[in-house]
Amino acid sequence: MLWIKALHIVFIASWFAGLFYLPRIFVNLAMVAADSKAERDRLLLMARKLYKFMTILAVPALVLGLWLWLGYGIGRGPGQGWMHAKLAIVLLLIGYHHSCGLILRKFEAGNMQRSHVWFRWFNEVPVLMMLAAVILVVVKPF
Template sequence: MLWIKSLHIVFVASWFAGLFYLPRIFVNLAQVEPGSQAERDRLLLMARKLARFMTILAVPALVLGLWLWLGYGFKGGWMHAKLLLVVLLLGYHHACLRILKGFEQGSNRRSHVWFRWFNEVPVLMMLVIVLLVVVKPF
């Protein structure tokens, strides 16, 4: 089980790297000056590749997490809270993909400031998830 746990941690960390950086690309996309097509295209290409990569990484992170949960039979309020946060994290991931589609279609109306705040969501979620798993407060 330690191999599964180790791989789960690696895939989760890699998935989070994408969740941390994709919204940062959105900040830059929201700041692109009108008429800067080459810059916009370059950022969109980076965002598409990162979105694909982080989606692929999310799958083994989730599968291995499920394997651990079923294998160890974790119980308690901390696990319920963690699972809720994982579901919210999947929603955040989905929101990132929708936002990317909006940028591709040229329909983004949000400012770079909004994306700077949006970028902080996975940081807070990761903090709470790690605290729940390590401390098991309830």
Template sequence: MLWVKSFHIVFVTSWFAGLFYLPRIFVNLAMMPPESVAERERLLLMARKLMRFTTMLAVPALGLGLWLWLGYGIGRGAGNGWLHAKLAVVVLILGYHHACGVLLRQFVRGTNRRDHRWFRWFNEAPVIMLVLVVLLVVVKPF
């Protein structure tokens, strides 16, 4: 079980690294002047590759988490409300990940309507969600 936990933590950490960096690329894309075609294409390439890699990391992170939950029974029984709260936050994180994909497609099509300030705020969401997950797992308040 400790091996599964260890790999779960590594994959989740790597997944979050991508979720932290991808919106920073969006900030740069939103600030890009229309005449900077080469720079825009390079940032889009970086964003596409990062999105693909981040998605590839999310799959084992979620799979190992499910293994811990269903296979080892972590979080089952009385006094484990923290896991339900954590799973709710994980659903929010998955929604954020999906939203990043939608925003990337908007940049690719050239239909983004948001400015760089919006993306700076959007970039803060995964930090808040990560703090919630860590607090729920370590403190187990419920």
């Protein structure tokens, strides 16, 4: 079980790295001048590759987490409300991941209208969710 936990943490940390960095690429894309095709193409290539890689990382992270939850019973039983809250955060993170893919498609199509300031705020969402998830897992407040 400890090996599964360790791998789960490694894949989650790697997935979060992508969730932190992809919106940062969006900030840069939103700031690219209209006549800078080479810069825009390079940033789009980076964003596509990162999105694909972080999607690949998310799958084993989620599978290992399910294995720990369902296979070993971690977080099941009375007094495990923290796990329900953590799972809600995981669902929100999956939605955030999906929204990053939608945003990437809009950038690729050339019809993204949001400013770099909006993406700077959007970039903070996974930080807050990670903070909440870590507190829930470590402190287990309920």
